[in-house]
Amino acid sequence: MNKNLKLAIAQIAPVWLDKEKTMEKVIEYISEAAKESPDLIVFGESLLPGYPYWLSLTHGANFNDQIQKDIHRHYMLNAINIENGDLDSICLSAKANKCAIYLGTIERATNRGGHSLYCSLVYIDKEGTIQSVHRKLQPTYEERLCWSPGDGHGLKVHALEDFHVGGLNCWENWMPLSRTALYGMGENLHVAVWPGCLRNTVGITRFIAEESRSYVVSVSGLFSKKDIGDQIPHHELIRAECPEVVSNGGSCLAGPDGKWIIEPVIDQETILYAELDLKRVYEERQNFDPTGHYSRPDVLKLQLDNKRQSVVEIKK
Numbered sequence: 001m002n003k004n005l006k007l008a009i010a011q012i013a014p015v016w017l018d019k020e021k022t023m024e025k026v027i028e029y030i031s032e033a034a035k036e037s038p039d040l041i042v043f044g045e046s047l048l049p050g051y052p053y054w055l056s057l058t059h060g061a062n063f064n065d066q067i068q069k070d071i072h073r074h075y076m077l078n079a080i081n082i083e084n085g086d087l088d089s090i091c092l093s094a095k096a097n098k099c100a101i102y103l104g105t106i107e108r109a110t111n112r113g114g115h116s117l118y119c120s121l122v123y124i125d126k127e128g129t130i131q132s133v134h135r136k137l138q139p140t141y142e143e144r145l146c147w148s149p150g151d152g153h154g155l156k157v158h159a160l161e162d163f164h165v166g167g168l169n170c171w172e173n174w175m176p177l178s179r180t181a182l183y184g185m186g187e188n189l190h191v192a193v194w195p196g197c198l199r200n201t202v203g204i205t206r207f208i209a210e211e212s213r214s215y216v217v218s219v220s221g222l223f224s225k226k227d228i229g230d231q232i233p234h235h236e237l238i239r240a241e242c243p244e245v246v247s248n249g250g251s252c253l254a255g256p257d258g259k260w261i262i263e264p265v266i267d268q269e270t271i272l273y274a275e276l277d278l279k280r281v282y283e284e285r286q287n288f289d290p291t292g293h294y295s296r297p298d299v300l301k302l303q304l305d306n307k308r309q310s311v312v313e314i315k316k
Contacts, residue, residue: 002162002278005189008038008099009272011196011251011265013222014050017232019078019086022049026103027093033271034097039126039161044193044221044251045104045170046119049078051195053223055142057241058234070233072146079108079117082133087122095128100160102167102219104193106147107133111310116148121167121193123158132156136169137178153308157185162278167191173204179212181304184291188214188256188281196220196247198266210258213284215276217254222269223247256284 010029015021026043033041045051054060054071062068080086087105094101100123107120119136135150155178157166166182166189173179173192182190190208194200201218209216225242228235245267253262253274262272288294 004278005040005161005163005276006036006038007217007253007274007276008033008036008041009217009219009251009253009262009274010041010043011220011222011249011272012043012047012269013224013227014047016050016223016227016229017074017078018229019049019080022047023089026090029271030090030093030097030099030101034099036273038099038273040100040102040165042102042191042193042217042219043104044219045121045195046106047221048080048103048105049075050106051221051223051247052143052146053242053246054234054238055145057238060142060145067234067237074233075106075146076108076115076117079106080120081108081110081114082122082130083110087124087130091124091128091130093128094124094126098126100124100126100158100165102191102193104169104221107135109135111308112148113311117146118150119143119147119169120150121154121169121191123156123165123167125158125160131158134167134169137172137175140171151309152181152304152306155181155304155306157182157187160189163189163276165189165191167193170194170200173208177302179208180291180302183212183214184302187212188278189276190214190216192216192218194218194220194250196222196249198248198250198264201250201252202264205252206254206258206260209254209256212290213256213288214281215253215256215261218250218252218264220250221247222249222267256281
């Protein structure tokens, strides 16, 4: 018999562009969720320290603009450097509470020189060990003004209880080959993280579930005008251009038949819980398995390069 997996969905707002305070909030929510003994807690895309909402509010494409430089500098200084141990406290919390974590971060990567930013989805196992850091392959639209394209190193699936769990950032979930890579590695619980909006999650969550015959959880964040703190450079300008609500959540969960288990939840900071039964995956794979019996690798095949990219290769 397969062991069911207990899932916690943390739909929260960051302490926007404040690394330390957002980490404290994440740890608080891990502790709160741990009261229900989940196997996995998932947080939204770029939660730590927040999504770059200012770009679309302050003419982010203006070249050589001092306002954009000031805000970007602040963003970089609040980004996560994993090699320096910035996530150690969250790893310790995962270990203490015996739960795995998917956490959306903004990473300032040492192996790419330490001055560029990546939208990275980090998987921490129940022992508090970081098992993968998936840098978003292709930032979307205005995100390209501050995030760098990632690589395939973090496209991995992790064994968790009897499940195999993988994840993608936001519109990566629309990339058929990215999804296929995870399916082919045995994924049967797909984690889709988003900065937060019902319009993003309401359609694609059920679609991926029906395509993959897997459980699919979409986890979103929240953001509104009141989240713009006075410590942020040019906060008056950002606040003046910001609608009252920018991201309204939309976290949800679909079963391997594509039907809702938890319908999208909006406009509230909350933790949602579910218990997943792997037997439902086996039932739905009976008539369709996208990289198994319903595939033709003799005709169509995907090639994945999972090396961590770097400009400098140091040979010893």
